[in-house]
Structure formats: C-alpha cells, structure tokens
Amino acid sequence: MAARESIxxxxxxxxxxxxxxxxxxxxxxxxxxxxxGSQLVLKKILEKDLAKHGSMGIERHTFTTRFxxxxxxxxxxxxxELIGGEYPAFEYIREALTRGKxxxxxxKEVMSKHxxxxxxxxxxxxxxxxxxxxxxGGIPLVSPFQEDLVANDISAIYGILNGTTNYILTxxxxxxxxxxxxxxxxxxxGYAEADPxxxxxxxxxxxxxxxxxxxxxxxxxxxEDVYHEGISRLQxxxxxxxxxxxxxxxxxxxxxxxxxxxxxRVHPVFIPExxxxxxxxxVYNAIHVEGxxxxxxxxxxxxxxxxxxxxxxxxxxxxxxxxxxxxxxSPLRLPFATGGVLSRCLK
Amino acid sequence: MAARESIxxxxxxxxxxxxxxxxxxxxxxxxxxxxxGSQLVLKKILEKDLAKHGSMGIERHTFTTRFxxxxxxxxxxxxxELIGGEYPAFEYIREALTRGKxxxxxxKEVMSKHxxxxxxxxxxxxxxxxxxxxxxGGIPLVSPFQEDLVANDISAIYGILNGTTNYILTxxxxxxxxxxxxxxxxxxxGYAEADPxxxxxxxxxxxxxxxxxxxxxxxxxxxEDVYHEGISRLQxxxxxxxxxxxxxxxxxxxxxxxxxxxxxRVHPVFIPExxxxxxxxxVYNAIHVEGxxxxxxxxxxxxxxxxxxxxxxxxxxxxxxxxxxxxxxSPLRLPFATGGVLSRCLK
Numbered sequence: 001m002a003a004r005e006s007i008x009x010x011x012x013x014x015x016x017x018x019x020x021x022x023x024x025x026x027x028x029x030x031x032x033x034x035x036x037g038s039q040l041v042l043k044k045i046l047e048k049d050l051a052k053h054g055s056m057g058i059e060r061h062t063f064t065t066r067f068x069x070x071x072x073x074x075x076x077x078x079x080x081e082l083i084g085g086e087y088p089a090f091e092y093i094r095e096a097l098t099r100g101k102x103x104x105x106x107x108k109e110v111m112s113k114h115x116x117x118x119x120x121x122x123x124x125x126x127x128x129x130x131x132x133x134x135x136x137g138g139i140p141l142v143s144p145f146q147e148d149l150v151a152n153d154i155s156a157i158y159g160i161l162n163g164t165t166n167y168i169l170t171x172x173x174x175x176x177x178x179x180x181x182x183x184x185x186x187x188x189x190g191y192a193e194a195d196p197x198x199x200x201x202x203x204x205x206x207x208x209x210x211x212x213x214x215x216x217x218x219x220x221x222x223x224e225d226v227y228h229e230g231i232s233r234l235q236x237x238x239x240x241x242x243x244x245x246x247x248x249x250x251x252x253x254x255x256x257x258x259x260x261x262x263x264x265r266v267h268p269v270f271i272p273e274x275x276x277x278x279x280x281x282x283v284y285n286a287i288h289v290e291g292x293x294x295x296x297x298x299x300x301x302x303x304x305x306x307x308x309x310x311x312x313x314x315x316x317x318x319x320x321x322x323x324x325x326x327x328x329x330s331p332l333r334l335p336f337a338t339g340g341v342l343s344r345c346l347k
Numbered sequence: 348m349a350a351r352e353s354i355x356x357x358x359x360x361x362x363x364x365x366x367x368x369x370x371x372x373x374x375x376x377x378x379x380x381x382x383x384g385s386q387l388v389l390k391k392i393l394e395k396d397l398a399k400h401g402s403m404g405i406e407r408h409t410f411t412t413r414f415x416x417x418x419x420x421x422x423x424x425x426x427x428e429l430i431g432g433e434y435p436a437f438e439y440i441r442e443a444l445t446r447g448k449x450x451x452x453x454x455k456e457v458m459s460k461h462x463x464x465x466x467x468x469x470x471x472x473x474x475x476x477x478x479x480x481x482x483x484g485g486i487p488l489v490s491p492f493q494e495d496l497v498a499n500d501i502s503a504i505y506g507i508l509n510g511t512t513n514y515i516l517t518x519x520x521x522x523x524x525x526x527x528x529x530x531x532x533x534x535x536x537g538y539a540e541a542d543p544x545x546x547x548x549x550x551x552x553x554x555x556x557x558x559x560x561x562x563x564x565x566x567x568x569x570x571e572d573v574y575h576e577g578i579s580r581l582q583x584x585x586x587x588x589x590x591x592x593x594x595x596x597x598x599x600x601x602x603x604x605x606x607x608x609x610x611x612r613v614h615p616v617f618i619p620e621x622x623x624x625x626x627x628x629x630v631y632n633a634i635h636v637e638g639x640x641x642x643x644x645x646x647x648x649x650x651x652x653x654x655x656x657x658x659x660x661x662x663x664x665x666x667x668x669x670x671x672x673x674x675x676x677s678p679l680r681l682p683f684a685t686g687g688v689l690s691r692c693l694k
Binding site: 024028031032035132138139140143144147148149150151152153274276279291292293294295296297298299300301302305307308310311312314315318319326327328 | 371375378379382479485486487490491494495496497498499500621623626638639640641642643644645646647648649652654655657658659661662665666673674675
C-alpha cells in the first residue's frame with residue numbers, strides 16, 4: 001500500500017499547548033514527514049481569537065470559529081483537541097470520531113471521565129483515539145503501559161503527576177516559604193493558573209491517575225473513585241519536621257492492587273529522602289511502576305509545557321499516520337475489555 | 348481480519364534468559380493471550396542440554412538440538428533468539444528471517460554489529476525484527492526512541508547501561524571495597540560472569556550505546572565507533588576524593604551531537620552527587636535523554652535478569668502477534684534511512 005502524500009490536521013485550540021504544536025509542525029515539516037511517511041499539513045484551526053493568525057504566521061483562511069467547518073473539512077484526517085476542560089471538548093471529540101476522523105487529545109479531564117464512551121465510538125467508526133499527552137506531558141507513559149509493559153501484572157503506581165504542586169512543594173521545602181507565598185511565585189512564573197484549585201486540591205492528579213490506573217490494571221478507575229487531598233494545608237514546619245526525620249513531602253498519586261480491589265488516592269506523603277521520587281524537583285513529573293516481571297521502573301521528565309506536550313501530541317499523530325499508510329486502524333485498545341477480575345475501587 | 352487462534356514460538360537458547368521467558372509463557376498463558384489476541388504456544392526449543400526439559404516441565408518432543416528442525420517447523424511463526432554472543436546467533440537470526448519467520452532477540456552484540464544487514468533482510472522478506480530486550484533489560488527504550496520520542500531531535504544520551512559494573516562501583520563507593528574484591532562479590536552473586544571482561548571493559552555498554560545512538564540520531568553508529576574505557580583501574584581512593592568534592596563515579600555511556608558528527612564513548616565519569624544518575628545504585632540501569640521538544644527524560648529500571656528481560660521479549664512477541672492479526676508487517680524501521688546529515692562518528 002502506497003503512503004499518502006499528505007495528511008490533513010484540524011487543530012482545535014490555539015492556546016499555550018495548541019500554539020506549541022502549531023509551531024513545531026511549522027518548524028520541522030521535513031523531519032516529521034520522514035518519520036510519518038506523509039507530510040503533516042495544518043488544514044484548519046478552530047480558535048475564537050482570530051487575531052492569532054498574524055502572530056503565528058499562519059494564513060487567515062486556515063482559521064475558523066466554527067467547529068462544523070473544521071470537522072466537515074474533507075482534507076482533515078486527524079483532529080487534534082487542545083481546548084482543554086470537559087465541555088465542549090468532549091462533544092467535539094465524540095463528533096469528530098463519528099465523522100470518521102482520527103483524534104489526538106491531551107485532555108485528561110475528558111479522557112478520565114469519558115474514556116469508555118469515546119473508545120466505543122472510536123471502535124464503531126474504526127478510527128484511532130490517542131491521548132499520550134494527557135498524562136505526564138512529554139514522558140512516554142500511556143504507550144509504555146499499553147504496549148511495552150503489557151506482559152506484566154502491575155501491582156502499584158506511585159506518581160508525581162502534577163508539576164504545579166511539585167513546584168510549590170519544592171520551594172516550600174528548599175526556601176522555607178509559606179504555601180501562599182510559594183503559590184504566588186508559581187502564578188507569577190505561569191506554573192499555576194489564576195484559579196489554581198484543580199492543581200492544588202489534587203484533582204488534576206486524580207484525573208491522570210484514573211487514566212493510568214485504568215490502563216495498568218485493566219479495569220475502569222473513574223476520577224470519582226480516586227480519593228484526593230491537596231497541599232493547601234501544608235505549612236513550613238511540616239517540611240522542617242520531615243527533613244529532621246529524613247523524609248521529603250510530595251503530593252503522590254498512588255494506585256495499588258489490594259486483594260481484588262484497587263486503592264487509588266492522591267495526597268501529600270512523607271517519602272524517604274534518598275528515594276528517586278524525593279529527588280524530583282520543580283515542575284518535573286516522575287512515575288514509579290511495579291510489575292511482576294519488570295520489577296521497579298521509573299519514568300521522569302517534564303510533565304507540562306508546550307514543547308514537551310507537543311512531543312507527545314505529535315508522536316500520537318505520527319503513529320496514526322503510519323497506521324493510515326499501513327492500512328490499519330488501531331484505536332486505543334479498550335483497557336476495560338481485559339478487566340472483570342477487579343470489580344471495584346476502594347476509596 | 349480474524350485473529351489467529353494461536354501463534355507458534357520457536358525459542359533458541361534455554362539459559363537464564365531463555366528459561367525465564369519459557370517460564371513466563373507457561374505461567375500466564377491466559378493474560379498473554381488476551382493481550383496478544385492469540386494463544387502464544389511454545390512449539391520448539393533449540394537447546395544443547397536436553398535434560399532441561401524435565402526441570403522446566405516441558406515435553407521432551409518440544410526440544411531439539413538442530414536449528415533446522417526449529418526453523419523448518421511449519422507451526423513456528425516467531426523465532427526468539429536468546430543464545431547470546433555473535434555466532435551462531437547472527438546466522439540463525441538471518442536464516443530465520445529468510446524463511447519468513449518474525450524474530451525477537453535480546454542480542455546486543457548481533458544487533459549492534461549486524462543491524463543494517465538484518466533489517467534489510469527483514470524488509471525483503473516482509474517480516475518483523477524486534478530487539479527491545481537488547482538494551483536496558485525490561486526498561487522500555489528501543490520503542491520509546493523509535494515511536495514516542497520520534498518528533499524530537501535528540502541531542503544527547505547519558506546512560507548507565509551495564510548493571511554488573513554499576514553493582515561493582517556501588518560496592519566500591521559505599522563500602523570502600525577494592526575493585527578486585529567487589530568484582531568477586533559480583534561473581535559470587537551471579538551479577539558478573541566468570542570472564543567479566545566484556546562488562547568491566549565497557550564493551551557491553553558500547554554495544555548497547557551503539558544501538559540506542561543509531562536509533563536516536565538516525566545514522567549508523569557501530570560498536571567500533573564507540574570509545575570505551577572500563578572500570579578496572581579505579582581504586583578505593585578515587586571514590587573518597589570524588590565524595591569529598593560532591594561527586595559520584597559512574598560508568599557512563601554517552602552519545603552526543605557535536606556539530607555534524609556524533610561523539611560516542613563509554614568511560615568512568617564524575618557526576619554531581621545530587622543528579623538522578625548518581626542515585627542509580629546496584630544492578631539498576633538508567634538512561635537520560637535530551638530532546639529539543641521533550642527536554643530531559645529519564646528511564647530507570649532493572650537492566651538485566653530473567654524476569655525483567657522477559658517483560659521486554661514478551662512485549663515484542665505480543666506486538667508482532669498483534670501485527671499478524673491486523674494483517675500488517677511492520678519490521679523495525681530502518682534508522683539509517685533517515686540519516687545522511689550526520690556523516691561520521693567521532694571517537
């Protein structure tokens with residue numbers, strides 16, 4: 001089967017992450033085409049702020065404010081959703097799949113809450129749905145869990161999955177700052193949003209843990225199954241006491257097999273200072289996995305930011321293009337299909 | 348396309364690693380079949396020591412001492428090479444590919460020296476050749492480099508790729524042991540071979556670095572292009588001096604872009620004590636990668652041992668079976684095809 005000369009991309013959302021992806025597509029078209037087997041061409045961008053086309057150096061006619069125009073464009077093969085938030089992103093992804101478009105998304109909220117429905121739509125319409133960027137930014141996680149560690153029975157995941165809170169905790173630990181001061185610094189640097197509640201309350205980490213645990217344990221773990229407690233009640237003295245006892249304080253996302261159930265929770269944890277996770281500072285993420293064959297594996301890297309996230313989004317696009325050129329559709333496999341043994345989640 | 352009910356495996360070599368893979372195939376046939384879409388059935392084992400069938404609980408007629416019998420068996424779809432060493436493993440792999448068998452190997456020496464020829468044979472005969480287990484044991488590395496980080500231009504790799512030397516260095520650093528004493532301890536525990544020269548002279552790490560660098564930089568890096576210096580001249584006092592200055596000593600495998608060339612070398616290095624690689628103790632491996640998009644990513648885990656290696660070997664088998672069931676052949680992509688820019692290796 002001959003490779004297609006070009007593959008059309010419809011990009012939804014030209015914010016920090018969407019802008020990063022658009023920039024990388026413009027920056028290195030030849031090396032991406034060599035890897036994908038086809039040129040990756042940005043055909044349509046869905047964005048409210050039409051003025052962005054000038055600053056991005058993208059032609060005006062590529063922009064639209066209407067979802068219908070993007071999803072109905074005959075040359076759009078792959079829809080990349082980088083709007084964020086639950087709605088309308090969920091409806092847009094669902095609709096794109098039913099129109100026979102492959103979808104790549106970085107949306108942890110949509111994927112953790114609507115994974116089951118979206119995957120069954122993707123299977124029905126024989127298209128791919130990929131979400132590597134939804135957990136751990138540029139760190140390969142979804143794909144290692146689904147493919148490279150697939151021979152393992154996973155018994156536990158311990159992750160630093162939220163860069164904002166890890167940045168705040170690092171400054172509290174190293175400089176003795178109070179929570180509110182460290183939060184303010186994070187906001188000034190763009191590491192925390194104006195309304196930081198989803199990050200600091202552990203909700204963002206709970207979404208990501210739900211996705212990883214669902215894949216790793218082969219059974220559905222919903223965000224509401226994950227107990228979460230944030231970092232806003234921590235005080236400077238907690239770090240002093242921890243340090244005296246040889247511990248660091250980290251916001252860990254933990255999912256563990258416990259009998260025939262899964263225990264899934266996000267909360268601040270004392271961890272031994274000499275463990276690898278204790279050394280993960282600033283906006284970095286790290287995920288420690290335990291498998292019956294592989295033993296202990298740790299993945300570490302930038303958990304957010306436009307460049308790192310682009311790395312994951314574009315590798316997802318390239319996998320889809322390779323599948324198109326090979327004549328295969330391989331939607332994200334349904335992790336639920338392998339479940340059944342683990343019947344419920346413990347809070 | 349309907350999935351095949353079963354896929355036949357021909358296993359070459361029933362040593363420590365081969366025995367581990369055979370054990371895992373027997374241990375969890377149902378969960379592996381669920382992931383692969385077909386039963387994985389051990390059809391033939393090539394092994395000189397026929398007495399092993401008893402201890403492994405495998406039927407006598409599965410064993411053969413003749414390569415021809417394994418490779419000609421009509422029910423063998425995938426040949427798994429775990430003999431090790433350059434010859435006859437290389438000829439066996441080559442021959443199996445020309446008979447239309449897919450091949451999975453953990454052989455770093457064969458893959459680093461004969462990669463180009465074997466891949467072109469695999470492409471000619473439209474079969475897969477996979478080698479995840481050849482570098483980093485159970486840590487996903489080959490597949491992340493080939494797939495998940497593919498949008499990146501990689502600028503550097505720093506790896507602890509040899510568990511034997513890292514174990515020796517850890518004991519020298521922590522207990523002040525002399526090299527010869529630490530080596531002896533490693534041999535007693537089975538972490539070092541009777542003839543440890545390939546490990547302690549950095550040759551094993553050079554093979555692995557050649558494989559990773561070839562994939563990461565998209566140009567051929569041969570083992571003889573890699574400068575290597577081992578650890579046998581290190582003394583207890585080196586670790587004391589390093590410690591006083593805030594450094595650890597590790598045997599690092601380093602590949603870096605340097606203008607339009609690649610610098611590739613293995614030698615003992617002073618690294619800052621608070622870096623992640625400095626915290627990698629005992630038989631563990633870790634690989635630090637730098638990419639233009641992803642920034643810094645680190646992969647950590649067990650770099651050897653029968654269970655961890657089985658994790659990688661079996662995930663390679665499962666990917667091949669999924670491809671068979673999807674009607675695709677996707678041989679390991681030719682990293683050389685994307686090269687051309689980087690014309691030579693600097694020593």
